[in-house]
Amino acid sequence: MRPSGRAEGAVIQAGTYTAVSARVSALTRRALAPNPGPFTYTGTCSYLVGNGDVAIIDPGPDDPRHIAALLASMGGERLRYVLVTHTHRDHSPAARALKQATGAIIAGCAPYMPSEAGHLCAPDLDAAHDRTYAPDIVLRDGDTLEVGDASLVAVATPGHTANHLCFALAKEQALFTGDHVMAWATTVIAPPDGSMGAYMASLERLRGRGDRIYWPGHGEPVHDPPRFLRALLHHRRAREAAILQRLESGDETLAEIVAHIYEGVDKRLHVAAAMTALAHLEDLISRGIVDCAGQPGLQARFSPRRG
Numbered sequence: 001m002r003p004s005g006r007a008e009g010a011v012i013q014a015g016t017y018t019a020v021s022a023r024v025s026a027l028t029r030r031a032l033a034p035n036p037g038p039f040t041y042t043g044t045c046s047y048l049v050g051n052g053d054v055a056i057i058d059p060g061p062d063d064p065r066h067i068a069a070l071l072a073s074m075g076g077e078r079l080r081y082v083l084v085t086h087t088h089r090d091h092s093p094a095a096r097a098l099k100q101a102t103g104a105i106i107a108g109c110a111p112y113m114p115s116e117a118g119h120l121c122a123p124d125l126d127a128a129h130d131r132t133y134a135p136d137i138v139l140r141d142g143d144t145l146e147v148g149d150a151s152l153v154a155v156a157t158p159g160h161t162a163n164h165l166c167f168a169l170a171k172e173q174a175l176f177t178g179d180h181v182m183a184w185a186t187t188v189i190a191p192p193d194g195s196m197g198a199y200m201a202s203l204e205r206l207r208g209r210g211d212r213i214y215w216p217g218h219g220e221p222v223h224d225p226p227r228f229l230r231a232l233l234h235h236r237r238a239r240e241a242a243i244l245q246r247l248e249s250g251d252e253t254l255a256e257i258v259a260h261i262y263e264g265v266d267k268r269l270h271v272a273a274a275m276t277a278l279a280h281l282e283d284l285i286s287r288g289i290v291d292c293a294g295q296p297g298l299q300a301r302f303s304p305r306r307g
Contacts, residue, residue: 021048021069021073024215024221025172025174026172027049027050027051027149027150027169027171027172028047028048028049028169028172028174028215029047029048029073030045030046030047030048030215031045031046031047031048031066031069031070031073032044032045032046033045033046033060033061033063033066033090034063034065034066035060035061035063035066035090038266038268038269039090039188039269039272040090040218041182041184041185041218041219042218042219043060043218044058044060044061044090044091044217044218045058045215045216045217045218045219046058046059046060046066046070046094047176047215048070048073048074049147049150049152049169049176050080050147050148050149050150051077051148051149052077052078052148052149053077053078053080053147053148054074054077054078054079054080054147054148055079055080055081055082055083055145055147055150055152056070056079056081056082056083056098056104057083057084057085057152057167057176058083058084058085058091058092058176058178058217059082059084059091059092059093059094059095059098060090060091060093060094061089061090061093061094062093062094062096062097063094064097066094067094067097067098067101070094070098071098071101071102078102079098079102079104080104080105080147080148081104081105081106081107081145081147082095082098082099082104082105082106082107082108083107083108083139083145083152083167084106084107084108084109084133084135084165085108085109085164085165085166085167085176085177085178085179085180085217086109086160086161086163086164086165086178086179087109087111087112087129087130087133087161087163088128088129088130088161088179089128089129089130090217091130091178091179091217092130092133093130093132093133095133096132096134105136105137106134106135106136106137107135107136107137107138107139107145108135108137108138108139108154108165108167109135109138109139109161109163109164109165110135110138110163111133111134111135111138111163112129112130112131112133112161112163112193113162113163114193115192115193128190129161129193139154139165140154140156141154141155141156142154149171150169150171151169151170151171152167152168152169153167153168153170154166154167154168155167155168155175155206155209156202157177157178157180157202157205157206158195158198158199158202159180159187159189159194159195159196159198159199159200159201159202159203160178160179160180160187160188160189160194160199161179161193161194162193162194162195162198164178164179164180164202165178166178166180166206168209168211172213173210173211173212173213174211174212174213174214174215175206175209175211175213175214175215175225176214176215176216177214177215177216177217177222178216178217179216179217179218180199180202180203180206181203181206181214181216181222181225181228181229181232182216182217182218182219182222183214183216183219183220183221183222183228184216184218184219184220185218185219186232186235186236186276187199188272188275188276189275189276189279190272190275190276190279191275191278191279191282191296194275194279195279195282195283196236196276196279196280196282196283197282197283197286199236199279200233200236200283203229203232203233203236204233206225206229207226207229207230209225211225212225213225214228236280239261239276239277239280240280240283240284242261243257243261243277243280243281243284244284244289244290244304246260246261247290247302247303247304248304252301252302252303253299253300253301253302254274254277254278254281254298254300254302255274257277258270258273258274258277261273261277274298278296278297278298281296281302282296288305289304289305290302290303290304290305291303291304291305
């Protein structure tokens with residue numbers, strides 16, 4: 001079956017909530033959580049992988065409607081694993097309820113570890129993480145899980161978060177990319193947990209793989225990964241160049257940089273834009289291209305390094 005990204009599957013009634021479990025390939029179904037928004041697009045995509053024995057990748061928020069829909073979509077199948085790409089609250093919290101209901105093993109990324117530098121950045125950054133996430137198995141790069149007729153391999157992709165993983169399904173040359181690569185928007189990198197240097201290195205690493213389709217945590221699939229990765233890397237380098245240009249023009253603060261570079265962007269996204277700009281600046285500082293008066297943070301002042 002050729003993956004199409006279109007809904008082909010069962011309509012599931014969970015109380016007053018109706019969900020569609022979409023068969024998108026021979027081994028993969030997709031269910032959309034009812035949590036649309038400026039950072040989640042149409043909602044979190046949860047993926048059911050395998051037939052008979054099943055793994056759910058990114059179970060989504062702790063919403064009883066979505067959890068009931070996921071359980072109903074399996075019919076008589078057995079849920080073996082609940083896999084988590086990272087611990088943002090739109091991706092991991094439903095894992096607990098699914099384990100309680102089925103006895104499934106929670107596996108995937110390591111728990112979130114707060115940074116002592118958190119006070120220098122967004123004060124509510126920790127609130128974005130699921131602090132109750134408790135995996136039975138922490139997967140490392142290259143670890144493999146067998147799920148019925150499917151094998152899933154963990155691929156370490158730090159950047160969006162320090163603990164971010166993708167999952168590769170070799171039989172279909174598919175990669176479940178969480179929030180690392182998405183077709184609908186660029187990924188937010190929020191220091192100190194997020195790192196632009198790590199993110200760019202993770203993107204470069206994916207270029208060496210042979211995946212033919214990406215299934216992201218939000219939005220539609222990426223059908224030409226090599227081309228998309230080239231465009232994504234180009235975009236990030238262009239954003240870096242724009243930040244350097246603003247510093248050369250006399251901007252010193254994140255507020256000034258964001259006001260100029262993200263002028264046409266929805267104001268609701270300006271905090272996220274500031275965090276990603278800060279991630280670029282941290283990377284530029286580490287490479288000796290930019291100076292900062294004191295520690296990098298939302299209120300810091302930056303300047304191009306001279307000499």
